[in-house]
Amino acid sequence: MKRRMMPMVVALGLALAACGETEAESKGAAEAPHAEEKHQGEGASDAEEAVRPESRLAITHDGGITVLRAGDGEVVGEIELDGFLRLNQAGDGRHALVTTGKGFEVLDLGAWTQAHGDHGHSYTAEPRMTGTVFPAELAGHAVVHADRTVLFADGTGEITAFDPHHLADGEVETTEFATEHAHHGVALIRADGALVATDGTTDERSSVTVRAVDGEEIARYDDCPGVHGEAVAGETVAFGCEDGVLLLKGDEFTKVDAPGDYARIGNLAGSDDSPVLLGDYKVDPDAELERPTRVTLIDTETEKLRLVDLGASYSFRSLGRGAGGEALVLGTDGGLRVIDPATGKIDRTVKVTAPWREPSDWQQPRPTLRVVGEIAWVSEPKSKQVHAVDVVGGRVVASWDLPQVPNELLGVTG
Template sequence: MTSTLRGVAPAVATAFLLAGCSASADESDSAVISAPTSAARVEAAGPTPRLAVTHDGGVTVLDAATLEAVDEFPLEGFTRLDPAGDGRHVLITAASRFAVLDTGAWTDQHGDHGHSYTAPPVLADWSFDADGPGHVVTHAGVTVLFADGTGRIESFDPRELAEGRPETRVEQTPEAHHGVAVALPGGGLVTTIGNEASRSGIVVLDRDRNEVTRNEQCPGVHGEAAAADGALVFGCQDGVLVHRDGVITKVQSPDAYGRIGNQAGSDASPIVLGDYKTEPDAELERPQRVMLLDTVANRLTPVDLGTSYSFRSLGRGPQGEALVLGTDGALHVIDPVTATVTRTIDVVDAWTEPVRWQDPRPTLFVEGATAYVTEPAATTLHAVDLTTGAVVASVELAEIPNEITGVSG
């Protein structure tokens, strides 16, 4: 169903989300070693994608073309990775902060052309403070950080990271919860609604943080993805919410409990890929179906893979192909329009998803037309050419890989 648009007085809107102050780069804790000096950089013939891979005790930066290690940084505790949104930096979720890693590969655009550079990677000596750092989302040119422990939302222009600590806008949800926030074109914001006990839906706010609309028919709201037609998708325990142009539509799952908690969108497709679980009481469900959401028709279509997968198995190809890394060791390529598996590519040995979500398991990351797949059991990283379907490179790593992400350079 479609929610009704309704406006509220500013005082009421403020009760939901408090507009916070900006954090200036002049603050006393803003010292940074973020941008390499011009003497350290080397001009490259073109963009040089790089990868970041976590392991127990640190993160390693690799050249995405050769899979050779460029540098390594020690970090204590369990860490997670997200691209920062500028094609150069990576945000590392560590303890009570989002650390900032300059991968040392970037391109400066000059009208109809660009100049590409490489330099030694650098881990900034400052970070974004966050109690329970969680989701990182870049949309509409703005990167938004969500802190689960407090409901703190911090947003910034990721292009400013090249100069050091960016100016940020800090805001707050009424109650802390495991949530996510997404910037909208024109300065608006979508954020989840919830508390420590439950999560119920999303609310849409304008640039002045007045409420535009909300929908609380999304139990257990989790995750987000953007589609090519401008739609934003949020997962529920019984379907999804689709936001487009200030209107929220609920799309119901075919099962009473049909959880879509992780999604993967594509700039090349209006169809979003999601995982799909139907066992509410399972300690760890190992589903064999994924779900495709057509954001134009608002229709969910299941695809049976014949193998299970994990939440780190979802990706999208350069033409909008839906990609799922199965526990059978194969990369399953799905045509999102016909909802059929068009190719399977053997990449790793068969594996079993661990019960603890933090534990290493084969993980998929896609940059351009190359899919990168970790194989923790073999301490190996593989590169797959999505055009030919061939595994074009494999390298043994120094440490057991866990999470992986990358930048376009």
């Protein structure tokens, strides 16, 4: 019987990994910092108590990462890193995962709150790379779900999972899995411990599998061509296909077909406050770069798909969800559209940036949307700014100048 996915469980304490390991013991582990660089846990050595939580933004640029205090735009940290950098939520509201040539490196944004019963204590510290690295060949998707962060290495098909709430301690236990073939994939672990992951090769991928904690395959679906992207609505997990969206409820798969023979929905955005998912929508299989003007709304309860015409194109970094479940899309006309996910109506369009055009190289800077708390943040490379948008109020409430041309963007509420 052909093996599709086999779990390899490894418990590794990062603080103990700096010395005295054999090669077999350290293989696949997150690399630990040297002793003098060791992360100081919840109480970083330069931590100061703050009056209130402090939101911060991490913004990549050519040559590194700039960290801003979101409240006033002050630069609180500059980190030098070479190469193309991507930013992913780590899952604990404090750290970010930076994809580099090494894999997933951990960035501490230096703002966090410790809960103490009915209140909390907030702290700030200097942003820093902690020295922790989760090695991955061609680091790809990072998914946070059910208190687990799951990383996918496209170059090997390997999957690494961990509890992100131990990142500040300097010790992280990882669970590892191996897919049969390397591919551009994505995976998550459900609350019941089951692993949900794509399956395919570098040439073709169309399958999603569900594996029990012991590694046994309990469900499989093989007709989701070009499977890409993932989102969750309630207990439903969704994956984009080139002809619709695949929904997983429990261990049962359901395909929601899109109109036409080809309709690629490769990027999805979910919300805890809505059963409706937001997705992109491309219809030209031969386009080198299609600039779509419609998005999809997928109701996971009714299993129906709705198209919404925006009147402007957008990019893969244009989709987001508001704090109340609003579907947000940043158009190339500079307008942030706020869409009612239940009706598909565009409630308002907030003018945020100057008109822009999506570059042909996906790694090149373009306006990017990220939601942090109740604020939608939009970067604008042309003006070297980042803008704060009050989604409910429908207006730009702040704009901060940046020292570098921004590329990717991520924030924490502190």
